[in-house]
Amino acid sequence: MACQDQSIQVVLQALQTLYHDPQGDAKKRANEWLEEFQHSVEAWQTCHSLLTESSTPLEGRLFSAQTIRSKILYDLSQLPVEQQLPLRDSLLSSLVTTASQPGSRAVIRQLCLALSDLALQSSQWADPCDDMIKRYGQDPSTVPTLLAFLQSFAEESMNSRVALSSQYLDGIGPAFQQVLNILTLYINAPGITSDIQVAVFESFRSWIITGEMEQHLMIENPLFNALFEALPSDPLFDAAVDALCDVIHETRELVSNPQFVSLIIPRLVALRPQLEEHKEDPDRIRGYCRILCEAGECYNSVIVKHPTEMLPLVEAIAQCAAYPDLDIVPITFNFWYEVATALGRQPIEPQFKPLLDIFESLQTVIINHLHFPPDNDSQTAQERDDFRTFRHRMGDTLKDCCHVLGAPSCLRKSYDLVVAALGKPSPSWQEIEAPLFSMRSMGAQVDPNDDEILPHIMEMLPRLPDHPRIRYAAILVISRYTAWIDRHPENITFQLQYISAGFEMANEEVAAAAAQAMKFMCQDCQQHLVPFLPQLFTFTTTAGDRLDQADMVEVCEAIGYIISSMPVEDGARALQQFCEPLIQRVQSVASASTEAPKAELQKVADALERLDAFLSVVGEFDPLPSSCMATPQTVYAVLDQLIARYSHLYYISERVGSVLRRGLAFFPITALQPVLPPVLERMASTFATTHYASYLWIIGKIAGKLGASTSGAALGAAETRLVIGAFESVTTELERLLTTKQAIEIPDVMDDYAHTFMSYLTHLSDATVPSPCLSTATHMTINALACPAPETIIIALDTLATLSQRLSHPQFQPLIQPIFAQWGKHLMIILLSGITQGFPEDVLEQVRDILTRVSQCSPPEAVEAWTVEGLEKIPGNLLPQNEKQAFVSKMHEHLLAPEGDALRNAVNGLVRAARRARDRGRQSRKSLGAM
Template sequence: MSDIQALLSALDVFSRAPDRVSLEKANAWLQDFQHSPEAWTTCNILLRSPDAPLAAKLFAAQTFRSKVTYDLHQVDPDNLFSLRDTIIAALEHYKIGPRTILVQLCLALSGLALQMPTWSGAVEGLIESYGQDASMVPVLLQFLTLLPEELTGNTKIPVTDQDYKERAELLLTANASRVLDILSIYIRAPGVTHAVQSQIFACLRSWLVVGEISAVALADTALFEFCFEALASEQLFDAAVDVVCDLIHETQEIDDNMPVIERIVPKVIELRPKLAAAKDDPEQTRGYARIFTEAGETYRLLVLHHTETFFPIVEAIGECSAYSDLDIVPITFPFWMRLAQSIGKRATVSPLFHDAYNRLMAVIIEHLHFPADSSALVGQELDNFRSFRHVMGDTLKDCCYVLGTEQCLAATLQVINAALSLGPNATWQDVEAPLFGMRSMGAEVDPMDDNIVPKIMDLIPTLPAHPRIRYAALLIISRYTEWINLHSDYIPRSLQYISAGFEDTDAEVLGAAGQALKYLCQDCKQHLVPFLAQLHTFLATVGPKLPQEDKLVVYEAIAHVISAMPMEQAAQSLRTFALDILAAVAAVANRTVPATKQELQDIGHGLANLEVMLHVVGGFGEELPAACQSTCEETWSMFETFITKYGSDYETTEHVTRVLRHGLNLFGNAALGVAPAVLLRMAASFKMTGLSSYLWIASKIQSRFGNEEDTILRTAFRVVYEESTEKLSTLLQEKSPSHIPDVLEDYMRMLLQMVDYSPDIFFESLAFPIAFRIALAGLTLIQSEIVFVSLDLIRIILNHDCLEPPANAPPPPKFPIYANAIRGVIDAEGFELTGLLLAGLVGDFPEEASSSIISIFRVLASQWSTQLVAWTPPVLQQLPSSVAPDDAKALFLKEITDSITMGQYDKVKYAVLGIHRTSRKIRERRRVTPLD
């Protein structure tokens, strides 16, 4: 009884509004309880106790299902029949519900039937026992519904493939005909209720979907006719829709199911008049839309080959697409897409399809209209509608695929002209919707078109200046820039229209203007070189008025134009734009009065603009243009002064180091002269601030110049290494590793560069033991990237050639020094390393980390054999049994010891994978809250 009371207390926590700690504690207790052998008896008592709370009874039923899945080995084989009878007795006890408990008990019984070959005739026995008992028929139907789902869907049940195949055949295939017979009898049985008929449909679907009952077999029963008749019943409509859709879907093997299809299609077509009758009932319309669309998709090839017979289905789907409820319309879109793909592969198709897609195009453009009342859509509804417009736009592309883009654009242009002809009576929605359609079709436009696109481009400057219309028109320009590139005479007027967009006060219009300029410059950059001076003037006059996000896009656009210039001209142009930005940085850097927060923010924006330009332009190759010859030293001098003053501001530091990163690419080897100074400044700034971006840029410099033998540069590498290690060691004394994950990650990425390019500095420095301990700190975090980089660093250290030098050649002179350094560190830290690796392996390490852990353990086993055997038992003892059971620990220790004893160190792989696999299964089970 103490177990029951403790269980009830734990469950009671969930009925209140608990704090997180209480919730996690209760959840952990319940999960541990579910694992215990005592849970079988305790849960049976709870299920049969009339006084137990409903939550406790549900938990007990869930526990039976869970334990049948995971813990059936706890039950003596002689007691399996007793367990079966216990579950069946519970089913009888809860025959009137609650359904949630019945479901869990049926799932438990299904899992037991799969794992209990000695229970022969399981399904037949239950049918015989309960099939004639009206009070137990709902329970029987529930079991028969869940049996196929559990057997095919619960992959956690521990049976071999062969055993599964044999048992599934006995439980499902051998009983399919009998199940179909009783469902056929029950569906029209005297006194049968709608609730039972809905259960029958659910059961039928379950066996149909897993392929145990075929459409052919179903068609020979009374169920076939009733499925369609039930659509007339308000109570059975939803269940009938589901089963009809599944029936249609299961006839997708056309040749094998043609006799059934010939019976299904007339019945589906007969439903078409129901659409008009259901026009005021969205849920009924949704159901019919699902049936028509399923039929259209499944019989798509028949629609194409026997158009006259099947085309009423297409027309019905068209009616569903035209329905006013936009939650229903997208049900039809996959059909139109797949039909368009099929039509595109055929030389000729019936004109009926062209008519259907013409109507569809008109319908979609109508759906694209914003409501006349602008307040009708706000907040999330507005966002959802805008997102859905893009989905509808994809369907317009399907129309282009069938009708041809030129015809679709011409028809859409006609809609716009018709709206504009109304003059003052035209609404902006009537113009904007087809413009949006044109934008969507832009991906299908032929860049060589000289017929319809020029008319569109000529129309754009004449459109009303309404913000929504201007927004749509600007985005058309951004989508048609490939066409503009081949028709460069349209560049000036496009630039003029875009420039006017930047004068608008509407934020979305400004954003669209930025996108249009970006794509125009990207796709037409060769033609825009003569316009660069104009763009520079534009930036100087309009730029200050633009929000930063739009200004950033403008700089990116200009950079595309610069990238198309000859090298010398490009360098001079880049210098011109860069100096505009750097002048503000220099002014603040050289000023005695401290910069304000706003000034630093403005400089950050400017540096972001410079960064995007450098990113687009890239570099100039090995030889710098004349315009850049002295720029590197000048720029660094200015940045060094600036960082010295303002390097403790996080945002400022982020912007500066990103610009330095791109500058490294731009200047290439020319940056070697300033690299030592940059590294020393990064070391000093990190020591002062602890900001990770300084380590990040130091890592990039080492990656670029790591092979250089310059003494000054290598001294700078050592300074960065030692001072950053000292600083990080100090930080870890003040803060938990979880508080500085970004610093740890960038530090270890820097060390990865160092161990690769400068092993002498890395291993010989007194910083090495401290650096290794910092890497161990990285293994205590849960962030995947930090765990991976920590493991990579430790793996590379332990797999260094100095520990196992090649036998066929003398080792490099410094290998013994490196080896001694590594051995000293592992002798001191090996126990903690082993503990962290195993704790992470059975804990929060990412799934892919096991390969690195195997590699590390292999080296430990071969190079530290005695120590590893001594370290492992106490480490295993520290692992919680809840994720690493005692038998799994014992097996791990045995396999590690055996691999060392036999000198077969590669076999540590099986020890690591074994305990990992066991803990993963336990963790997967524990991820689900017991009350779910």
């Protein structure tokens, strides 16, 4: 008893800390202890005592109820079968005493969940719903408790974590009619309170979702009528809306039943007047809109089969779509998509004409919603972002209109709206911009071969007012229809001028749109734009410094598409012409006698990024013209000068690294051979002084290039010394760096080192494995596993798994086996912690491979000791003790019979156990947060 009292006091103290201690670390430790305590066997009795003690504070009662619910859900096997009914009776008693205590709602919720989970898993409780109805269904004061249980019982029957006993494997159908009868009785009871009505609706909703009720009975039940009758009531409105939406959803399979349609559709259509009556109440409109759209989505096939009878429902939803509150309008979007898909493209049957008329009106409604507010400048940044996002969502609904009405018809309407606005004496810019935006949104539905309306749209562009918003929208219209422009090159001169003029406007958005349009036009109209390269060259050299860098990068990419379409010799000359001014800018700073100011250095970084953009799009010339063979030496001489002076500047190093990587991909090994020695030397020495990851990156890329060029053949002695020397240099330097820093402090370096090591192992194994730094390289890669980024963990594990696979090569086995023995303990501890606490779950195969090699390379007793030590370091709230013991047993089995599946099963079981513990912890925190 003294031990039990002590356990209670420890729990209460931990809860006091969790809820009331201002120290974050103390709260964290308390939470971890409480979660671990929940796994223990003693938690059953301790929480029972806390629940039955009247002086237990609210947080203690809530924690105890939640813990017992959690243990019933996850640990029922800890409880002898003969104790299940006494546990039930104890929980039932707690329900009675809890109802009158402060904060009882959350505790009752957990107790009802616990009872439901017990009832569904235990064969000891024969008829729980009938039992609960008899216990709590006669006294009005206990009816809320009954309804809470009935709701929980239905919800938990669908909980995948509940292991249903044999009597409930076939569902809960036998109890359904009994529950339905009692709910019907309550809803019709005289003097029923709104709280009870809401609870009835919530319980009814939960049982409906189980799918146990015969669908045709739903709309014949008095509860269905009660839901409609409850809609005028403010206290009942939300609960009634939720339940009606679920009833409608569950009856979607009855749409082929004419009797059903005749019963439910009139009830739904009768709601339409409420849209006008409550037009000043957006909350009410939202509720009615949800009901109508749920019906429209579920019954869309009925709409197509019976368009005349269903037209009022569609009209009501269209009325919702026209509502000015833009938080409500999106509720209708999925309905329009579903109906448009069901109707198909441009139906011509006469019975669909009224539906087509609605879609025509819908396009006008959506375009009206697209209008920026008159006081757009007064909006907050967040409001502007939200509205832009909303406009793009509306664009999808415009595509639905195109799907049904045909793109030419919809484009014509948008075009007519612009023309009408231009005909006014002083139209607002919003009247023109909105239909222009719609033209862009509908572009995906437009046939590039359409010559019906697009020529008129293109001819209209010169007449548009020179307002920034209009220019922005018009430029994006051009960018959307560049495939059409490719068929009509006579328009290119004006359109290119129109886009270029966008760069001249003092508006960042217009310039960004112009850059995007330039890129799309150059992609789609490559051949037609070759004659314009001289103008584009002049533009890049004169306007480059005035434009935003992101826009200029897009322009460079755009020009790259033109160059890539040219014959090799012509393309090489064009690329050289565009790149030379950029290289000269870099050289002027790299070779200057004095240090460059920051502004000039930023221009150098921009020039390097533009070089990268050209090379990334052009890709390569095949075959490379002889005139380009000396380019790597010429360009690297400039870059080497720049690195020598400014390698300490991160943004310079990153840009140089990108250009070097692109150059390695662009040029063949024959052109690169002369520069590889100085590049490797510079990369290794500069990493030693800067510790920037980009230099590691290039060393890895060179290893890949050399490995690919040798086609698997051994490198020459000089090349081997060169490439392995660079790897050993950076490995030694990283080892030194990690004596002063943690791996997690330099995640980019750790990530690129793992990639570099992987490149060496993959392409240059014969030269890499014999290196004396192999053990250090393995250790550095193991350290990378401490970084939280999934991509770093994945490449580190891939690298270690690749190294482990090299053990199967006889010439490598004597070199690699000692390394896995050396780092086996370290690996075991990290891998066990990782797969239970943070590794991506798609790395389990690599983990199993590595653990297999560790167990092969070390004595079995050592492996078992490392396993125990690694598991002990994992907190009990993240992995229960019994699961740790199970893994140790499986590992022992694996060591006795390595060829079996014991290790695979052990790892999979450990991951599942950790997932369950995390899920359990989340549920616990969620429940405790309800207080």
